[in-house]
Amino acid sequence: MATGDTPAEVVTEVPEIVKSIQAAWDRLEDKHAVTSLAFVGAIALWSTSGMISEIDRLPVVPGALELAGIGYTGWFAYRDLVFKPDREALIAKIKNICYDIIGRS
Structure with missing residues (x-):
């Protein structure tokens, strides 16, 4: 809240963000595929970061x-x-x- 926003202003902005995310989620037809893709992407990101750190340790x-x-x-x-x-x-x-x-x- 360093920008001078009062707590009431911050609270009113959060539901708008949540509502827009919910609206985007509701527009999706294949929610299972999107969830699976996000899960696989997170696992791939985690594994590649580990792989890169291990390669970096090789002399x-x-x-x-x-x-x-x-x-x-x-x-x-x-x-x-x-x-x-x-x-x-x-x-x-x-x-x-x-x-x-x-x-x-």
Whole structure:
């Protein structure tokens, strides 16, 4: 409540959020699939975070991955950013992807 809100203002905002979540939940047709997907996603997030922390503990792997990242960055910069025709092609490709996603240029 550092913004100056009184407790009454905060209490009136919470039900609106809860109501909007309930309305979104009621619009769903397959609630079991959404619940299962959320559960599987949480388990996948938990397991991948554990896997990444274990890989990070290996002595050679983080350095090798960092070296691979530096190498790819250098290769990308040389291939797409050094020469003007390559830069223009990259910009055109990015604009096309944005147009495909958004639908406007």
